[in-house]
Amino acid sequence: xxxxxxxxxxxxxxxxxxxxxxxxxxxxxxxxxxxxxxxxxxxxxxxxxxxxxxxxxxxxxxxxxxxxxxxxxxxxxxxxxxxxxxxxxxxxxxxxxxxxxxxxxxxxxxxxxxxxxxxxxxxxxxxxxxxxxxxxxxxxxxxxxxxxxxxxxxxxxxxxxxxxxxxxxxxxxxxxxxxxxxxxxxxxxxxxxxxxxxxxxxxxxxxxxxxxxxxxxxxxxxxxxxxxxxxxxxxxxxxxxxxxxxxxxxxxxxxxxxxxxxxxxxxxxxxxxxxxxxxxxxxxxxxxxxxxxxxxxxxxxxxxxxxxxxxxxxxxxxxxxxxxxxxxxxxxxxxxxxxxxxxxxxxxxxxxxxxxxxxxxxxxxxxxxxxxxxxxxxxxxxxxxxxxxxxxxxxxxxxxxxxxxxxxxxxxxxxxxxxxxxxxxxxxxxxxxxxxxxxxxxxxxxxxxxxxxxxxxxxxxxxxxxxxxxxxxxxxxxxx
Amino acid sequence: xxxxxxxxxxxxxxxxxxxxxxxxxxxxxxxxxxxxxxxxxxxxxxxxxxxxxxxxxxxxxxxxxxxxxxxxxxxxxxxxxxxxxxxxxxxxxxxxxxxxxxxxxxxxxxxxxxxxxxxxxxxxxxxxxxxxxxxxxxxxxxxxxxxxxxxxxxxxxxxxxxxxxxxxxxxxxxxxxxxxxxxxxxxxxxxxxxxxxxxxxxxxxxxxxxxxxxxxxxxxxxxxxxxxxxxxxxxxxxxxxxxxxxxxxxxxxxxxxxxxxxxxxxxxxxxxxxxxxxxxxxxxxxxxxxxxxxxxxxxxxxxxxxxxxxxxxxxxxxxxxxxxxxxxxxxxxxxxxxxxxxxxxxxxxxxxxxxxxxxxxxxxxxxxxxxxxxxxxxxxxxxxxxxxxxxxxxxxxxx
Numbered sequence: 101x102x103x104x105x106x107x108x109x110x111x112x113x114x115x116x117x118x119x120x121x122x123x124x125x126x127x128x129x130x131x132x133x134x135x136x137x138x139x140x141x142x143x144x145x146x147x148x149x150x151x152x153x154x155x156x157x158x159x160x161x162x163x164x165x166x167x168x169x170x171x172x173x174x175x176x177x178x179x180x181x182x183x184x185x186x187x188x189x190x191x192x193x194x195x196x197x198x199x200x201x202x203x204x205x206x207x208x209x210x211x212x213x214x215x216x217x218x219x220x221x222x223x224x225x226x227x228x229x230x231x232x233x234x235x236x237x238x239x240x241x242x243x244x245x246x247x248x249x250x251x252x253x254x255x256x257x258x259x260x261x262x263x264x265x266x267x268x269x270x271x272x273x274x275x276x277x278x279x280x281x282x283x284x285x286x287x288x289x290x291x292x293x294x295x296x297x298x299x300x301x302x303x304x305x306x307x308x309x310x311x312x313x314x315x316x317x318x319x320x321x322x323x324x325x326x327x328x329x330x331x332x333x334x335x336x337x338x339x340x341x342x343x344x345x346x347x348x349x350x351x352x353x354x355x356x357x358x359x360x361x362x363x364x365x366x367x368x369x370x371x372x373x374x375x376x377x378x379x380x381x382x383x384x385x386x387x388x389x390x391x392x393x394x395x396x397x398x399x400x401x402x403x404x405x406x407x408x409x410x411x412x413x414x415x416x417x418x419x420x421x422x423x424x425x426x427x428x429x430x431x432x433x434x435x436x437x438x439x440x441x442x443x444x445x446x447x448x449x450x451x452x453x454x455x456x457x458x459x460x461x462x463x464x465x466x467x468x469x470x471x472x473x474x475x476x477x478x479x480x481x482x483x484x485x486x487x488x489x490x491x492x493x494x495x496x497x498x499x500x501x502x503x504x505x506x507x508x509x510x511x512x513x514x515x516x517x518x519x520x521x522x523x524x525x526x527x528x529x530x531x532x533x534x535x536x537x538x539x540x541x542x543x544x545x546x547x548x549x550x551x552x553x554x555x556x557x558x559x560x561x562x563x564x565x566x567x568x569x570x571x572x573x574x575x576x577x578x579x580x
Numbered sequence: 581x582x583x584x585x586x587x588x589x590x591x592x593x594x595x596x597x598x599x600x601x602x603x604x605x606x607x608x609x610x611x612x613x614x615x616x617x618x619x620x621x622x623x624x625x626x627x628x629x630x631x632x633x634x635x636x637x638x639x640x641x642x643x644x645x646x647x648x649x650x651x652x653x654x655x656x657x658x659x660x661x662x663x664x665x666x667x668x669x670x671x672x673x674x675x676x677x678x679x680x681x682x683x684x685x686x687x688x689x690x691x692x693x694x695x696x697x698x699x700x701x702x703x704x705x706x707x708x709x710x711x712x713x714x715x716x717x718x719x720x721x722x723x724x725x726x727x728x729x730x731x732x733x734x735x736x737x738x739x740x741x742x743x744x745x746x747x748x749x750x751x752x753x754x755x756x757x758x759x760x761x762x763x764x765x766x767x768x769x770x771x772x773x774x775x776x777x778x779x780x781x782x783x784x785x786x787x788x789x790x791x792x793x794x795x796x797x798x799x800x801x802x803x804x805x806x807x808x809x810x811x812x813x814x815x816x817x818x819x820x821x822x823x824x825x826x827x828x829x830x831x832x833x834x835x836x837x838x839x840x841x842x843x844x845x846x847x848x849x850x851x852x853x854x855x856x857x858x859x860x861x862x863x864x865x866x867x868x869x870x871x872x873x874x875x876x877x878x879x880x881x882x883x884x885x886x887x888x889x890x891x892x893x894x895x896x897x898x899x900x901x902x903x904x905x906x907x908x909x910x911x912x913x914x915x916x917x918x919x920x921x922x923x924x925x926x927x928x929x930x931x932x933x934x935x936x937x938x939x940x941x942x943x944x945x946x947x948x949x950x951x952x953x954x955x956x957x958x959x960x961x962x963x964x965x966x967x968x969x970x971x972x973x974x975x976x977x978x979x
Contacts (some may be wrong), residue, residue, distance in 0.1 A: 398695030437703040479836040503842035506786040519720035
């Protein structure tokens with residue numbers, strides 16, 4: 101049933117957006133070539149964003165949300181969250197060093213979950229951050245393995261901002277186009293023709309029409325769309341069914357980085373906002389076990405949107421299908437005896453130090469020197485006794501490399517293992533792992549910025565720890 | 581006012597196994613082999629030993645916690661036996677403990693043994709030591725070559741030297757050690773290797789290639805120390821004495837405080853300064869006949885030459901290429917092949933270096949003997965350049 105925001109809730113806005121795509125982009129054609137013998141993979145085009153071994157749904161969401169304001173509530177959305185029993189939203193609060201009294205919640209269940217959470221935030225109260233991340237497992241040879249992508253997206257909801265919700269509609273519909281389960285974490289897909297016809301005609305188009313009606317606008321008035329297609333190529337039929345003529349930025353996004361699951365519609369919404377004009381109507385729709393559609397009127401430039409569009413064009417293209425299989429967990433390589441070392445993390449140690457680690461929080465001593473990690477007696481050479489150190493977050497501080505190497509001896513799932521000493525502009529220095537070294541590697545003096553990444557993976561116990569790694573401050577622009 | 585231990589401790593017997601891949605020997609065998617040589621050299625009975633220290637760095641690799649493995653292996657009955665561990669400086673730490681016990685008058689005769697059994701790990705290189713502790717939450721799991729390789733880039737930047745020129749000087753370091761080890765029957769890697777082969781070796785940790793890295797070995801070394809008076813009472817008229825043993829450990833300055841540029845090892849400089857003072861060495865380039873330094877990697881030996889003030893800052897690559905530290909050079913370094921080719925069973929290496937200096941001082945080095953040796957230096961480095969324990973010892977003759 102079409103609805104409009106009630107009088108008391110009208111005026112809620114998306115006030116800022118963020119998004120993040122991993123550095124690596126696989127040429128899908130290279131995968132098609134590798135799979136040619138099998139007849140699988142079709143004739144894929146475009147590129148797929150591939151997360152590093154040390155990225156997961158949480159780190160991708162954190163990176164997407166880093167530039168957004170401090171919220172009063174945080175929602176983490178993903179269908180591929182690394183933990184089933186451990187709140188990613190809580191980890192996200194610690195990773196962003198937010199006030200721990202913020203309200204937190206995790207949503208999942210379908211790739212629509214982030215859009216649903218956004219809708220709830222718009223209909224609710226308080227400044228709310230919705231951060232989505234997705235790194236979905238898939239089996240090599242499946243269409244999802246190539247059509248999916250890894251990435252994160254975020255939106256900040258407030259009482260004032262750049263995109264005002266003027267109408268929305270929802271439809272719950274258990275259409276089993278794809279599913280994943282505890283027994284089968286990788287997506288299982290049903291016949292595309294069935295999905296295409298049923299999803300468009302019975303789910304997506306009616307919901308979009310209802311949202312437009314609720315907003316009091318005709319579908320043809322929509323200037324820009326961010327509609328998550330059930331399958332690539334559906335947009336033309338959705339347009340035909342609804343009468344829309346707007347470009348769908350979700351289509352371009354799929355071609356550039358793949359279907360980002362829970363993050364896809366939010367990422368596309370950010371792109372749709374990037375060059376939009378004040379007064380433009382923007383349609384956002386999430387699909388999966390039903391549909392949520394929202395119509396926004398742009399009231400000004402959307403903070404973060406242009407940065408998202410610029411960032412999408414930066415990365416490193418690769419065509420090594422075997423590396424792709426390894427990075428996505430589609431093959432298990434035997435990394436030898438050196439990979440067998442124990443990586444168990446202790447809960448007591450995490451309780452004492454974990455928040456400083458995932459938040460990258462050091463300390464400033466009585467003389468102003470900043471150090472990481474904190475210590476009772478500061479590292480300052482003339483310090484003689486314990487001092488009270490005051491928290492200093494290093495995650496957003498500029499830094500340069502003092503020393504570095506590409507270590508090819510110790511185990512890493514994606515050699516080489518870059519690490520070295522990093523000097524922060526505020527005086528702190530930290531021995532750090534480097535990440536995203538594709539392209540040109542690292543040298544003494546390079547400017548770097550910290551990214552939250554997986555520090556260790558305890559495969560035996562299904563646990564992981566997080567810490568910040570240094571990446572080059574800027575990425576190369578993708579040609580073509 | 582402390583006066584140090586110069587000439588208060590005499591080394592009366594030393595032993596050292598061959599280093600290498602001892603598939604057929606356990607750590608007990610290695611300790612016994614080193615001890616049998618040392619006690620025969622000292623000419624004493626085992627029952628005269630009043631205290632012992634066992635140096636072993638990697639306790640979870642087939643040696644075991646505590647000093648019990650040594651007490652059991654040598655059947656040391658009814659005396660204090662302790663284990664010491666200071667990473668790769670462990671061997672020097674064992675010698676320091678035994679020497680201090682003698683110098684303090686606590687015992688007359690003490691034993692120091694260093695041992696490591698690395699080749700039961702099933703792979704090359706040193707094992708990682710992650711234990712779920714706080715540092716594991718943030719410290720990179722870098723390898724030893726990875727940690728030391730970083731010296732090279734920082735050194736090149738500091739001194740404005742081209743990486744290719746630095747690499748060639750590093751290659752000369754390794755070439756020299758292979759040349760020297762070819763003459764040493766106890767060395768692990770005894771094959772001479774040409775410079776081009778070294779330069780083209782597979783990369784381990786940029787810019788360290790395979791031949792820039794020391795051997796990972798099994799082995800043990802041993803020293804028996806006493807007072808000079810007791811030594812002379814045993815008929816040793818001019819015993820080898822300890823002129824200095826100094827040690828310096830990082831307190832976090834390199835890792836956490838924004839001053840160090842990554843191009844040298846600060847603790848080596850501190851330990852050397854104190855050791856020279858303790859031994860009364862005013863001009864190390866003039867006074868030291870031979871040196872055994874911790875050449876775990878070629879770049880380590882290169883920067884150590886400057887840290888020990890054996891080269892001027894920024895000049896070590898040129899002094900190395902000029903042959904100054906070759907076996908026939910003005911001040912030979914690693915005349916026994918060094919960690920690079922003698923091998924590096926971690927807990928034993930400090931004592932192995934002392935063994936070579938001791939052997940040279942007594943003129944027993946055979947084909948590799950460096951004429952008359954008056955004073956020799958041992959530099960033993962634990963940890964990594966950014967978080968290190970440096971030990972510098974100086975040995976000479978009493979008269």
